[in-house]
Amino acid sequence: MTRRVYNFSAGPAAMPEPVLQRAQQELLDWHGRGMSVMEMSHRGADFGSIATKAEADLRALLGIPADYRVLFLQGGALAQNAIVPLNLLPPDGVADYLDTGHWARKSIAEAGKYGRINVAASSADAQYTYVPPQASWRLTREASYVHVTTNETIGGVEYGFIPDTGGVPLVADASSHLLSRPLDVARFGVIYAGAQKNIGPAGLTLVIVRADLTGRARRECPSVFDYAVQAQTGSMFNTPATFGIYLAGLTFEWLLAQGGLAAIERANIAKAQALYAEIDRTGFYSNPVRPSDRSRMNVPFFLRDTRLDAAFLEGAEARGLSQLKGHRAVGGMRASIYNAMPLAGVLALVDWMREFERGHG
Amino acid sequence: MTRRVYNFSAGPAAMPEPVLQRAQQELLDWHGRGMSVMEMSHRGADFGSIATKAEADLRALLGIPADYRVLFLQGGALAQNAIVPLNLLPPDGVADYLDTGHWARKSIAEAGKYGRINVAASSADAQYTYVPPQASWRLTREASYVHVTTNETIGGVEYGFIPDTGGVPLVADASSHLLSRPLDVARFGVIYAGAQKNIGPAGLTLVIVRADLTGRARRECPSVFDYAVQAQTGSMFNTPATFGIYLAGLTFEWLLAQGGLAAIERANIAKAQALYAEIDRTGFYSNPVRPSDRSRMNVPFFLRDTRLDAAFLEGAEARGLSQLKGHRAVGGMRASIYNAMPLAGVLALVDWMREFERGHG
Numbered sequence A, B: 001m002t003r004r005v006y007n008f009s010a011g012p013a014a015m016p017e018p019v020l021q022r023a024q025q026e027l028l029d030w031h032g033r034g035m036s037v038m039e040m041s042h043r044g045a046d047f048g049s050i051a052t053k054a055e056a057d058l059r060a061l062l063g064i065p066a067d068y069r070v071l072f073l074q075g076g077a078l079a080q081n082a083i084v085p086l087n088l089l090p091p092d093g094v095a096d097y098l099d100t101g102h103w104a105r106k107s108i109a110e111a112g113k114y115g116r117i118n119v120a121a122s123s124a125d126a127q128y129t130y131v132p133p134q135a136s137w138r139l140t141r142e143a144s145y146v147h148v149t150t151n152e153t154i155g156g157v158e159y160g161f162i163p164d165t166g167g168v169p170l171v172a173d174a175s176s177h178l179l180s181r182p183l184d185v186a187r188f189g190v191i192y193a194g195a196q197k198n199i200g201p202a203g204l205t206l207v208i209v210r211a212d213l214t215g216r217a218r219r220e221c222p223s224v225f226d227y228a229v230q231a232q233t234g235s236m237f238n239t240p241a242t243f244g245i246y247l248a249g250l251t252f253e254w255l256l257a258q259g260g261l262a263a264i265e266r267a268n269i270a271k272a273q274a275l276y277a278e279i280d281r282t283g284f285y286s287n288p289v290r291p292s293d294r295s296r297m298n299v300p301f302f303l304r305d306t307r308l309d310a311a312f313l314e315g316a317e318a319r320g321l322s323q324l325k326g327h328r329a330v331g332g333m334r335a336s337i338y339n340a341m342p343l344a345g346v347l348a349l350v351d352w353m354r355e356f357e358r359g360h361g
Helices: A017-025 A045-062 A076-088 A102-111 A227-232 A242-258 A260-280 A306-318 A343-360 B017-025 B045-062 B076-088 B102-111 B227-232 B242-258 B260-280 B306-318 B343-360
Strands: A068-073 A094-099 A116-122 A146-149 A170-173 A190-194 A205-210 A298-303 A333-336 B068-073 B094-099 B116-122 B146-149 B170-173 B190-194 B205-210 B298-303 B333-336
Touching: A017 A242, A045 A068, A045 A242, A045 A260, A068 A076, A068 A227, A068 A242, A076 A102, A076 A170, A076 A190, A076 A205, A094 A102, A102 A116, A102 A146, A102 A170, A205 A227, A242 A260, A260 A298, A260 A343, A298 A306, A306 A333, A306 A343, B017 B242, B045 B068, B045 B242, B045 B260, B068 B076, B068 B227, B068 B242, B076 B102, B076 B170, B076 B190, B076 B205, B094 B102, B102 B116, B102 B146, B102 B170, B205 B227, B242 B260, B260 B298, B260 B343, B298 B306, B306 B333, B306 B343
Parallel strands: A094 A116, A094 A146, A146 A170, A170 A190, B094 B116, B094 B146, B146 B170, B170 B190
Antiparallel strands: A068 A205, A190 A205, A298 A333, B068 B205, B190 B205, B298 B333
């Protein structure tokens, strides 16, 4: 018997159950071909049709303009932290970075290996509990790009606006909220995301890049990570993560069947509102993020009495509410409620929070 | 009904059916946890146990000495073509490369971006149909390493010996024959392999590196590809390709159950002998590689009359012998007969070759 829990992992994270069921059915025999998708040549017609449909469905979901390239790469967002400057930052150039938390800091540290980095604004003064308003940013006129981390998976801080960077390309690490809401791709130069939140399994990395920003890679950029090389070869300069692309494609199909990104955004808003309302209800739980900047995807919360954390987590696990432990850097709890988390899962968590408060309040 | 063909793809390639069956059973619910391996935090105890067992089983299979690190990375062998020099070649250094075919040439081209490359020997003079004997190699005394491609997937040429490079580290791209035979790992500095032949799904890259060769990475090496960084973090500096590691682990278990690498080598020898014997039997088919250097894994073969290629391939497909078309660079046919290909599959191909010859001889 297959038992399924409500899985609040920050990533690798829960995937839509219909996607996993379909993958399970097809695992040894895709469409009567007598082989798994994992066993197909990436250059054959069958896998070609899978990859082509995945890209087309993603373009439909996000409304990606024709002059943007969609790349299915490997290495995750942390690899992109190096690959972005290797593609866009000349050795004597400067790039602006926004410092909004754990992942922004990692991006800044890695980019520093490749050129001069200007931290245009930081919310370190308030333990990364808000997004610095754009009026406070000190941007560099000659910057090669401006880098933002549009959802901080650990801090639970999400941009509610798209920054205006004039003619300077805007680069976003959108790993943990891409596809959770509509997005005006045309406002960005590069959008990248590790797949393991809302896209597919870990090991696949999505890069959406404006065509005119390809072809600038530094000589020391590995060819497999040169945006121009991969754009010219349809992400097949090397063997891509084929099974990951297949699962991403099934996820895109599932999103379209849900009604697309406007529909999933409505569901995500309802889930986040239900959870934050419970956190704010009495003061027994708390979340430190400025309300306007709270993430809809990653919801860290804390017990007033942290000695109760273990009991809360144990009781949650017993009720099929799994992987709620907070990141080791901040402690407490964290509920990641990506697209695949149904409202019923959030309501089950809210029920447990109320029950636990009644028992310990 | 699940139908399975004999799949001769060069990669992504056939996987052992028991591995796929186990993955299918566990796809929505691993060991009663109510979630897929794909949905687990890579830092949790459950995935930790999967990764630890995969490494231990690999160490048992290959007899990897304790002073070697096992890394599960991303990007495939083509990424390693850059990552190896980024880790081992100082900007003013020199590395020796052996030029034995398509993949060696790719390695040489990529490494040339990072330093001076000396081609120590080449078999280009005979269309890459042999491995230059070591007596002919012109090695550089002060080389940072010597790079070999120990099985050429397209040319079908395999090293039958481990070169002696004295104190200079030997680096091997062993993508398409690693785990097909016992290997004396201690003779190498670095062994790397894309997973999609004998290890697991595309998107996972295995690197086995002697500990003293970590910690030399150049500043411009992305942190996720710095051997020292990944060795220190158990390949979890970033989120690894978790499902790929799980499938690799199942494949290692399967290999151990077959009797390990000595047993699989005996099976692979029997398969290769049966196929080459048929190719050589009458001259209707041919393989251009020097017999001593013929690959046990990748067997290119050609019809005397290439106008019959399409008919041969069509008939093969109709008999459930799939993905036999040769690489576009060389044409003809190629049968990749990795560990997961049973002898029965090779004998079915031999039967079809005889039948086709009777019909067209």
